[in-house]
Amino acid sequence: MAEAHQAVAFQFTVTPDGIDLRLSHEALRQIYLSGLHSWKKKFIRFKNGVMTGVFPGSPTSLLVVVVGFMSTTAYTKTDPSFGLIARIGAHLPISRYLSDESQKIVGGVLIGTGLWVAGIYIMRSSLKMLLSWHGWMFSAHGKVPKRTRIWMALVKLFSGPKPMLYSFQTSLPRLPVPAVADTMKRYLESARPLMDDEQYNRMEALAKDFEVNLGPRLQWYLKLKSWWATNYVSDWWEEYIYLRGRGPIMVNSNYYAMDYLYVYPTKIQSARAGNTIHAILLYRRKLDREQIKPCFEVMDDIALQGASNNEGNLSERHC
Numbered sequence: 001m002a003e004a005h006q007a008v009a010f011q012f013t014v015t016p017d018g019i020d021l022r023l024s025h026e027a028l029r030q031i032y033l034s035g036l037h038s039w040k041k042k043f044i045r046f047k048n049g050v051m052t053g054v055f056p057g058s059p060t061s062l063l064v065v066v067v068g069f070m071s072t073t074a075y076t077k078t079d080p081s082f083g084l085i086a087r088i089g090a091h092l093p094i095s096r097y098l099s100d101e102s103q104k105i106v107g108g109v110l111i112g113t114g115l116w117v118a119g120i121y122i123m124r125s126s127l128k129m130l131l132s133w134h135g136w137m138f139s140a141h142g143k144v145p146k147r148t149r150i151w152m153a154l155v156k157l158f159s160g161p162k163p164m165l166y167s168f169q170t171s172l173p174r175l176p177v178p179a180v181a182d183t184m185k186r187y188l189e190s191a192r193p194l195m196d197d198e199q200y201n202r203m204e205a206l207a208k209d210f211e212v213n214l215g216p217r218l219q220w221y222l223k224l225k226s227w228w229a230t231n232y233v234s235d236w237w238e239e240y241i242y243l244r245g246r247g248p249i250m251v252n253s254n255y256y257a258m259d260y261l262y263v264y265p266t267k268i269q270s271a272r273a274g275n276t277i278h279a280i281l282l283y284r285r286k287l288d289r290e291q292i293k294p295c296f297e298v299m300d301d302i303a304l305q306g307a308s309n310n311e312g313n314l315s316e317r318h319c
Helices: 002-006 025-053 059-076 084-090 100-131 146-158 180-194 197-212 214-228 234-243 269-288 297-311
Strands: 010-015 018-023
Touching: 025 269, 059 100, 100 146, 180 197, 180 214, 197 214
Parallel strands: none
Antiparallel strands: 010 018
């Protein structure tokens, strides 16, 4: 009860002389710090959302494009928009309150912003096409073909200077929807070692019935979702498999972490557990703030293998 009273920011008591108000400065300070921390998190998430939404562009590139467009227009005394700047400025809702020069400036800024958005869309579409190519996987070890080198250079070019953790989400190729027949075939192949002949024959009959009757309708729903969702699996997996599953989470779903195997900083188990929890929370903080950079080690490995082949050495790098 004493701790609960100390946690109250203010207390008041009604007495015959009036109201006795007592303020707890420490509690008010903690409330202030908590609110400040909450607003910092909201601001960081908003900033990361903006940076991820305009990837591979950036607010700096927007400024460069707009200033460059306006400077080129003013320096050359030409209208590269073929009269579109004046037309946009004249049809603005506030055009009656602006002079002709101000209308041209506003129209030029809008056109420059449109060019910036179009450039982002082109770069994002190009990056999606590049990431859809898997030919680099089939290159011979220690030998990097010219087309793979060109692909690596283009991916790094369209990725921008400083991509964030989730910057590539909108540029990733869509997850393909496998055919029902292929799914049933792979399921039966994986289930065969776990069943005897009688169980397998029964499961094979059920699979054929699903493939003919219920499967095509569910497949149509799945394709419909894949057209508008970036990933048609993740949300259903989280809701119906992860959250609604009644099996033990620690051994079936959750990842795990291990302490040092051959180095013992201390033999006090509580200290080692506390150090592990602290490291996990630091990693989670970086994850929430998207401070973990995307991994380009695959392309570095490809280039390193080509270089090591010429030097007669073999090196490996892991992400």
